[in-house]
Amino acid sequence: xxxxxxxxxxxxxxxxxxxxxxxxxxxxxxxxxxxxxxxxxxxxxxxxxxxxxxxxxxxxxxxxxxxxxxxxxxxxxxxxxxxxxxxxxxxxxxxxxxxxxxxxxxxxxxxxxxxxxxxxxxxxxxxxxxxxxxxxxxxxxxxxxxxxxxxxxxxxxxxxxxxxxxxxxxxxxxxxxxxxxxxxxxxxxxxxxxxxxxxxxxxxxxxxxxxxxxxxxxxxxxxxxxxxxxxxxxxxxxxxxxxxxxxxxxxxxxxxxxxxxxxxxxxxxxxxxxxxxx
Numbered sequence: 001x002x003x004x005x006x007x008x009x010x011x012x013x014x015x016x017x018x019x020x021x022x023x024x025x026x027x028x029x030x031x032x033x034x035x036x037x038x039x040x041x042x043x044x045x046x047x048x049x050x051x052x053x054x055x056x057x058x059x060x061x062x063x064x065x066x067x068x069x070x071x072x073x074x075x076x077x078x079x080x081x082x083x084x085x086x087x088x089x090x091x092x093x094x095x096x097x098x099x100x101x102x103x104x105x106x107x108x109x110x111x112x113x114x115x116x117x118x119x120x121x122x123x124x125x126x127x128x129x130x131x132x133x134x135x136x137x138x139x140x141x142x143x144x145x146x147x148x149x150x151x152x153x154x155x156x157x158x159x160x161x162x163x164x165x166x167x168x169x170x171x172x173x174x175x176x177x178x179x180x181x182x183x184x185x186x187x188x189x190x191x192x193x194x195x196x197x198x199x200x201x202x203x204x205x206x207x208x209x210x211x212x213x214x215x216x217x218x219x220x221x222x223x224x225x226x227x228x229x230x231x232x233x234x235x236x237x238x239x240x241x242x243x244x245x246x247x248x249x250x251x252x253x254x255x256x257x258x259x260x261x262x263x264x265x266x267x268x269x270x271x272x273x274x275x276x277x278x
Contacts, residue, residue, distance in 0.1 A: 001077075001150050001151050001154055001209075001212055001213060001214060001217055002212045002213075002214060003073065003076045003077070003212065006076045006079060006080065006212070007076070007079050008072065008075040008076055008079060009075045009076070009078040009079040009082060009099075009102070011078065011082070011099050011100065011101045011102060012071075012074070012075050012078065012101070012102050012103075012104060013101055013102070013103045013104070013130070014071065014104045015103060015104065015105040015106075015109050016063055016067065016071070016104055016105055016106040016135070017063065017106075063106070066139075067106070067135050067136070070135035070138050070153075071104055071135055073150065073153065073154075074102060074104065074133060074135065074157055075102070077153075077154045077157045077158070078102050078157060078161070080205075080209050080212065081099075081157070081158060081161040081205055082099045084204075084205050084208040084209060085097045085099070085161070085165060085205070086099070087208065088204070088208065088267065089168075092266065092267050092268070093169070093267065097165075097168065098129075098168065099164075100124070100129050100130055100131055100161060100164040101128075101129065101130045101131070102130070102131050102133060102157070102160075103116075103130050103131065103132045103133065104133055104134075104135055105132065105133070105134055106134060106135070106136070107134070109132065111125045111127075111128065111130065111132055112125055112127035112128050113125035113126075113127055113128075116132045116134075117134070121137060122134075122137055122156055122157075122159075122160050123160065124160045124161075124163035124164055124167070126163075126164075126167045126172050126173075129164060129167065131157075131160040131161060131163070131164065133156075133157070133160070137156070138153045138156075141153060141156065141224065141227075141228075145224075145227045145228060146223070146227050147220070147223055147224035147227040147228070148220070149216070149217070149220035149223075149224075150217075150220075151213070151214075151216075151217035151218070151220040151221050152220040152221060152223065152224035154221075155202055155206075155220075155221040155224050155225070155258070156224070158201075158202040158205045158206065159198050159199060159202045160198075161202075161205070162197075162198035162199075162200075162201035162202050162205070163198050165198075165201050165267075166194065166197065166198065166201070169267075171194070171197070172194075175190055175191075175193075175194050178190055179191065185244045188244065188245060188246060188247055191247045191248075192230075192246055192247060192248060192249045192253075192278070193272040193273050193275075193278070194272075195247065195248040195249055195254075196248075196249045196253055196254065196257040196272045196278060197257070197270050197271070197272040197273070199225060199249070199254050199257045199258045199261070200257040200258065200260050200261035200269065200270035200272065201261055201267065201270050202221075202258055202261065203221075203257070203258040203259060203260060203261025203262035203263075203270075204261040204262070204264070204265055204266065204267060204269075204270065205261075206218065206221060206258075206261070206262045207261070207262050207263075207264075207265035208265060218262065221258060222255045222258060222259065223255075225251070225254035225255040225258050226251040226252070226254065226255045227251070228248065228251075228254065229248070229249060229250045229251025229252070229253070229254050229255075230245075230246040230247065230248050230249060230250060231243075231246070231250045231251060232250075232251045249278065253278050257270070257272065257278075
């Protein structure tokens with residue numbers, strides 16, 4: 001992704017120095033990244049593993065050069081989402097777009113939606129309209145989950161911003177209300193449709209930054225979508241995939257809906273809730 005000359009967003013809240021590593025930093029190592037990533041994407045409670053491996057609280061650490069580059073990259077990608085959605089909303093929705101804030105942290109931090117840590121993975125909190133990202137997740141994505149490339153990382157940011165788009169459109173509130181009155185299996189099914197719609201909206205964003213794309217970028221995003229499908233991650237965790245527990249969709253579903261958004265460039269193409277088949 002060609003980001004040279006792209007501005008950095010001012011909607012970034014950097015908590016990395018004051019958040020420190022919490023109880024997670026001392027564990028360290030690539031093995032921990034695998035545990036955290038699989039725990040988040042597969043819906044597995046990794047708290048017992050973290051308790052066993054940690055056992056102490058780490059002191060605040062210095063921010064590495066790699067993390068600084070990740071922060072700059074994240075800020076620039078966020079700026080592209082601001083420009084794209086600010087353009088799309090008047091054209092396709094008929095009103096203006098209010099951009100979210102991206103919170104960068106290291107190890108752990110707090111949000112109105114609960115504690116945020118590497119174990120939660122990147123997520124969006126509709127209460128404060130902020131997306132939360134531990135920049136070390138990019139290393140997990142590339143080195144351990146097999147989703148390398150800068151556009152794979154950009155897709156992760158675009159996906160979280162897409163949740164903000166859903167919030168702006170009133171979709172998050174509607175789905176949350178429906179989940180509260182549903183059983184667990186049905187609630188999971190609604191969550192899958194929500195996540196696949198976010199993948200599709202990330203594809204819409206990708207269409208509109210086409211001038212910044214390099215050869216292979218879309219393939220990187222599609223590969224990332226496949227690498228973090230529920231079925232693949234449950235297999236990676238040593239489980240037999242159980243569709244009724246899925247919360248993000250299969251590898252092929254995630255890639256397919258991203259591609260649908262990219263091919264159409266239209267929010268209306270992303271109505272996963274009316275689709276008979278995902």
